[in-house]
Amino acid sequence: xxIADYFIYAILGLAPSLIWLLFYLHKxxxxxxxxxxxxxxxxxxxxxxxxxxxxxxxxxxCSPTTDWALFVNTLGQNDNRFFLNIIIFAPLTEEFLKFxxxxxxxxxxxxxxxxxxxxxYLIISALGFAAVENLLYIFLMPELTLSNALSQTLARFLSAxxxxxxASGILGFFLxxxxxxxxxxKIIFAGGFILVxxxxxxxxxxxxxxxxxxxxxxxxxxxxxxxxxxxxxxxHDLKNKSSVCKI
Numbered sequence: 001x002x003i004a005d006y007f008i009y010a011i012l013g014l015a016p017s018l019i020w021l022l023f024y025l026h027k028x029x030x031x032x033x034x035x036x037x038x039x040x041x042x043x044x045x046x047x048x049x050x051x052x053x054x055x056x057x058x059x060x061x062c063s064p065t066t067d068w069a070l071f072v073n074t075l076g077q078n079d080n081r082f083f084l085n086i087i088i089f090a091p092l093t094e095e096f097l098k099f100x101x102x103x104x105x106x107x108x109x110x111x112x113x114x115x116x117x118x119x120x121y122l123i124i125s126a127l128g129f130a131a132v133e134n135l136l137y138i139f140l141m142p143e144l145t146l147s148n149a150l151s152q153t154l155a156r157f158l159s160a161x162x163x164x165x166x167a168s169g170i171l172g173f174f175l176x177x178x179x180x181x182x183x184x185x186k187i188i189f190a191g192g193f194i195l196v197x198x199x200x201x202x203x204x205x206x207x208x209x210x211x212x213x214x215x216x217x218x219x220x221x222x223x224x225x226x227x228x229x230x231x232x233x234x235x236h237d238l239k240n241k242s243s244v245c246k247i
Contacts, residue, residue, distance in 0.1 A: 044128025
């Protein structure tokens with residue numbers, strides 16, 4: 001494949017995350033430092049390989065074996081380990097890793113100075129994570145053509161990439177509220193984390209069902225639209241709250 005083609009496919013893989021990134025940054029009335037935005041995005045991207053490794057370990061732990069060839073060959077099968085991965089392991093590890101980036105890099109930073117930032121930075125971390133996913137999906141396509149890559153880019157822009165932003169955005173909302181209600185902060189955040197993990201798992205389940213019956217695509221779209229409305233309300237709600245984040 002010519003080098004120019006790799007460049008084109010890489011741009012297509014990054015496009016969904018970059019478009020959503022510009023969209024959400026535009027919503028911030030007090031722009032964040034570009035250096036921190038870039039760092040959070042890149043750290044979110046680095047969590048992609050970590051998530052894959054953790055999910056492989058989790059799947060192996062369900063049925064330990066020293067026959068690695070057999071284990072690798074069964075990764076794509078719709079067995080119990082595959083089902084547990086898409087419903088539990090993947091949502092749990094991915095939501096945790098996206099949060100860890102913000103917890104480690106942002107929460108103690110002076111730039112993190114208002115409730116709105118909780119949602120914004122978690123969304124940025126999620127977009128970095130999704131960028132790696134999108135690149136893998138494109139470059140690992142059985143038949144990599146420009147037409148197929150464009151279709152994959154559009155589909156993931158409206159579905160998987162958007163889902164990552166919505167789930168992390170909702171968790172960011174719970175994180176912000178947990179500071180505003182300091183005494184119940186642990187319960188509020190834990191409840192938010194469980195909620196987004198369940199939402200992510202339900203999305204994965206619907207996406208899996210679509211392979212067998214395209215009718216479930218309507219359910220998937222309904223879920224995305226509903227979550228989009230929720231996050232839209234949450235963003236505006238936090239914008240209206242005073243800057244009281246004392247971390």
